Amino acid sequence: xxxxxxxxxxxxLGLGHFVPEDILTNKQLxxxxxxxxxxxxxRTGIKARRIVKKGVACSDLAYNASKNALENAKLxxxxxxxxxxxxxxxxxxxxxxxxxxxxxxxxxxxxxxxxIAAGCSGFTYGLELARGIVFNKPEAKVLVVGSEVxxxxxxxxxxxxxxxxxxxxxxxxxxxxxxGYPQVISxxxxxxxxxxxxxxxxxxxxxxxxxxxxxxxxxxxxxKYFTRMKGREVFKHAVRNMTEISEHxxxxxNLTSQDLDLFIxxxxxxxxxxxxxxxxxxxxxxxxxxxxxxxxxxxASIILALSEAYSYGRIQKGDLVLLATFGAGFTVASAxxxx
Ligand code: ACO
Numbered sequence: 001x002x003x004x005x006x007x008x009x010x011x012x013l014g015l016g017h018f019v020p021e022d023i024l025t026n027k028q029l030x031x032x033x034x035x036x037x038x039x040x041x042x043r044t045g046i047k048a049r050r051i052v053k054k055g056v057a058c059s060d061l062a063y064n065a066s067k068n069a070l071e072n073a074k075l076x077x078x079x080x081x082x083x084x085x086x087x088x089x090x091x092x093x094x095x096x097x098x099x100x101x102x103x104x105x106x107x108x109x110x111x112x113x114x115x116i117a118a119g120c121s122g123f124t125y126g127l128e129l130a131r132g133i134v135f136n137k138p139e140a141k142v143l144v145v146g147s148e149v150x151x152x153x154x155x156x157x158x159x160x161x162x163x164x165x166x167x168x169x170x171x172x173x174x175x176x177x178x179x180g181y182p183q184v185i186s187x188x189x190x191x192x193x194x195x196x197x198x199x200x201x202x203x204x205x206x207x208x209x210x211x212x213x214x215x216x217x218x219x220x221x222x223x224k225y226f227t228r229m230k231g232r233e234v235f236k237h238a239v240r241n242m243t244e245i246s247e248h249x250x251x252x253x254n255l256t257s258q259d260l261d262l263f264i265x266x267x268x269x270x271x272x273x274x275x276x277x278x279x280x281x282x283x284x285x286x287x288x289x290x291x292x293x294x295x296x297x298x299x300a301s302i303i304l305a306l307s308e309a310y311s312y313g314r315i316q317k318g319d320l321v322l323l324a325t326f327g328a329g330f331t332v333a334s335a336x337x338x339x
Contacts, residue, residue: 010131010174010188012337013141013181014073017170017307018064019050019294026163033159040163045270049166049295051151057091059100061169061300062147066105069171069307074183075141077105080173082133082142083113086122086299088205088328089149090115101145119203120266120327121193122146122299123170124335128191134176145171146299153205155226164268165227166295170303185310186321186339192249194332199237203229203328238268239275242324245334246280250322253336257282261319264309266326267291267301276324288314298327306337315339 025048026037040046052061062085070077085098092100098113112133118125123146130142147169154162178184207224209215242265250256257263257280265273270291277287288309297304302325309315316339323335 010134010176011178011181011184012172012174012186012188013184014069014075014173015171015185015303015307015310016065016068016070016072017168017304018061018068019168019304020052020056020061022051022053023048024051024166029163032156033162035159035163043271044164045292046164046295047292050168052149052167056149058087058089058147058149059091059097059104061149061167062097062101062145062171063104065147065169065171066101066143066145069143069173073173075173077107078109079141080105080107080143081109081111081137081140082130083107083110083145084116084126084129084142085145085147086116086118086126087147088117088119088122088298089152097147118299118327118331119329120268120296120298120301121325121329121331121333122327123303124191124323124325124333125193125331127172127174127188127335128193128333130174131188131191134174138176141173141175143171143173145169146301146303148298148300150227150296150298153227155223158223158226160231161227161229164296166297168294168297168300168304170300170307172303186337189336189338190249190253191335192245192252192333194241194245196241196330196332199330200328202233202237203330205328235269235272237330238272238326239279241330241332242266242276242326243279245332246276246322246324249334249336255320255336259320260286260322262286262288262309262315262321263324264288264302264305264321265324267294267305268296268326301325
């Protein structure tokens with residue numbers, strides 16, 4: 001097959017993921033804040049999350065996930081032409097984590113490397129950007145990564161947030177050119193995005209330390225540096241918006257939820273996932289869950305889940321898969337993949 005004819009088409013050549021080995025359980029969190037395994041499990045479905053060792057940065061997790069994706073795609077780092085990293089926990093303000101990753105991988109032919117700050121929708125937003133790139137340059141090989149060291153932006157004295165998040169990364173390599181890639185994994189049928197900046201105040205990170213409230217030399221960070229969230233409000237908007245965008249993208253593509261083989265929603269909270277699935281009439285057997293083991297890994301969440309689902313054999317050739325994400329911004333995204 002030659003160049004893909006349809007404007008929107010893009011194919012995935014490889015998927016990969018990586019999580020740090022250290023596990024932080026609910027029982028361990030009981031020793032750190034006033035919480036209980038029972039509260040966390042019943043309210044969120046989370047049992048454990050992975051946490052990096054001191055000194056491990058976002059680019060390190062991104063590197064391991066990218067290596068895994070390259071291996072699965074049977075490609076070398078030198079083949080990569082563009083790198084997009086979705087994250088809210090970049091190594092530095094500058095350079096971008098994507099540039100750090102490019103250097104670590106040795107992707108010497110890389111033309112563009114950028115970070116995207118789209119909260120938990122960072123990977124899906126990145127996929128849409130990649131779609132634009134491969135439309136203009138079908139031969140491009142774009143490495144799209146979601147990587148987070150959420151623990152670096154957690155206040156481990158705030159029980160409202162620190163029990164919810166974890167660290168991890170996932171990566172996908174996409175192109176618009178099918179020639180010579182027998183290992184094509186899936187086709188990206190469509191992507192839809194939405195932004196609701198008016199509600200950004202409900203979930204914020206770094207209320208201090210940015211240009212709106214810069215830190216002075218020698219000033220110590222306060223709790224405003226870490227993740228803050230109006231959980232109940234976020235919950236409501238997450239359910240409503242993930243449902244709406246998912247129903248819309250299905251309708252636009254003349255599909256219904258009955259056509260889906262697997263639904264992979266953002267892994268923030270089991271109850272959010274269950275509520276979205278119920279509203280969309282999708283049985284839980286058709287919903288992929290790993291929030292119990294990893295918590296909310298923000299931009300890494302959806303690609304970590306997609307890569308795991310694929311590598312565990314939960315996705316078979318011919319399957320139709322729907323992704324849905326919701327994150328700080330608010331950012332909302334949905335994608336349909338055909339395997
Ligand atoms: N352990 C024990 N008690 C807790 C804990 C905890 N870890 N955290 C909060 N509480 C208490 C609160 O202090 C509050 O107590 P109060 O009523 O005495 O003030 C009470 O529990 C809160 O209860 P609810 O509001 O009923 O809790 P809810 O059922 O809404 O669950 C939760 C809270 C889990 C945060 C939920 O709202 C949620 O998951 N929201 C969405 C969060 C999320 O997923 N955000 C990210 C999505 S977007 C993104 O990923 C960036």
